[in-house]
Amino acid sequence: MNPKIRIVNEEILSDNWYVLKKITYMSEAKDGSWKSQARESYDRGNGATILLYNREQHTVILTRQFRIPTYLNGNETGLLIEACAGLLDKESAEDSIRREAEEETGYRVTKVQKICEAYMSPGSVTEILHFFVAEYTPTMKVGEGGGVAEEQENIEVMEIPFQQALEMIKEGEIKDAKTMLLLQYAQINRLLDPVPSQQHILIAGPYRSGTGDDPHLIQRNIDFMNDIALKVYEAGHLPILGEWYALPLIEKAGSQRIGDEIFNRIFHPSSVRLLKYCDAVLRVGGPSQGADEMVKAALSMGKIVYRELGDIS
Incomplete structure (x- = not known):
């Protein structure tokens, strides 16, 4: 709660259809003094x-x-x-x-x-x-x-x-x-624009999540997403993984380990850049904060988000 606001009294003025209240409260001014105010508040639910x-x-x-x-x-x-x-x-x-x-x-x-x-x-x-x-x-x-x-x-x-x-x-x-x-x-967000028959689809799934940065487990995640990408390609679309783009750049930039400053500066932001040029995102695999953030970014851009491979026509 806001420490600069104190509710002093609530008076119900009407409780017929919804609830109308008169709220008396104290608010702290910039000079530290407290002033009393009263306002009416209509509560009809959300x-x-x-x-x-x-x-x-x-x-x-x-x-x-x-x-x-x-x-x-x-x-x-x-x-x-x-x-x-x-x-x-x-x-x-x-x-x-x-x-x-x-x-x-x-x-x-x-x-x-x-x-x-x-x-x-x-x-x-x-x-x-x-x-x-x-x-x-x-x-x-x-x-x-x-x-x-x-x-x-x-x-x-x-x-x-x-x-x-x-x-x-x-x-x-x-x-x-x-x-x-x-x-x-x-x-x-061009929601009513026709869906292109051939889509550029970003595959979003777990990379490091749940692996403890074990390189074998990370490779397993990449292999899984590569398998999905192949199926998307065979369905007539153009798939891309953020890892295909980011990992060579991270290595070239001199990253020494997963999660260092160079890795973090390039890995996720590069996927966001790629997203701008994609028609859709396909969310695959298990829990992944990064993949979920990509989905959220895609929705904010008005992109198509697929949850299942079968949803892609």
């Missing part, structure tokens, strides 16, 4: 949102529903176009957004990718929103969507071209912040 996109059709799934706060603040119809979203309801963010996607849109997605989390209105609302993206196909449609009738949801499902959705932001037809963020993320 939530999740997702953009469903179809790379082949170049479309996205959005929803439209009536939102009374927008109606009270200038939205003439009260209808708002949004990405699918909902509260977590004691579930993990991933489980929650899969459920919400099916309830609201009718699409049952299994592989979801988390891109970030954010406070959406930190001046008054406690909510953290978890942001996801996922590919959908027509075969994933298992219902009509529209929300849950018992919760009085009346949601229109919209499948629209991605470029049209971007234009709707410019024209003011889409004004929902989470939806704008997701659409712009998809644009920046």
Whole structure:
């Protein structure tokens, strides 16, 4: 907890739909003095949102529903176009957004990718929103969507071209912040670009992990990843291991042992550089912090991440 903040009192103002509190607290100023302040805080729990996109059709799934706060603040119809979203309801963010996607849109997605989390209105609302993206196909449609009738949801499902959705932001037809963020993320990271038929795939797996730096065990890991690389090549793609690139450079630079200053300066950073020129990452093998970091970096760049060799077409 922040030692410069002391909660003095919490008063519940409303506990009808969600919880509205008046928080009185003391904060320490730069001169060391303490000052009392009071703010209202609205706790509605945390939530999740997702953009469903179809790379082949170049479309996205959005929803439209009536939102009374927008109606009270200038939205003439009260209808708002949004990405699918909902509260977590004691579930993990991933489980929650899969459920919400099916309830609201009718699409049952299994592989979801988390891109970030954010406070959406930190001046008054406690909510953290978890942001996801996922590919959908027509075969994933298992219902009509529209929300849950018992919760009085009346949601229109919209499948629209991605470029049209971007234009709707410019024209003011889409004004929902989470939806704008997701659409712009998809644009920046080129999520809807066609997957190249021949991909440049970086193989990410354990090198030193679990070996105690035993050279025989390290070679075993390399042999395993080389076997995977050969299978990727035979599938029609161009594989690469960071080790193929880094190890000769490390030796040439004068490294004396695994994990010395020269090794650490080149080994992992060289893989990050390679990643920029690859279409995808294939995560293979057992535990590896370095490989997991490569996957995280790939996701942040909007790269494809494969977890199984069979996922590569």
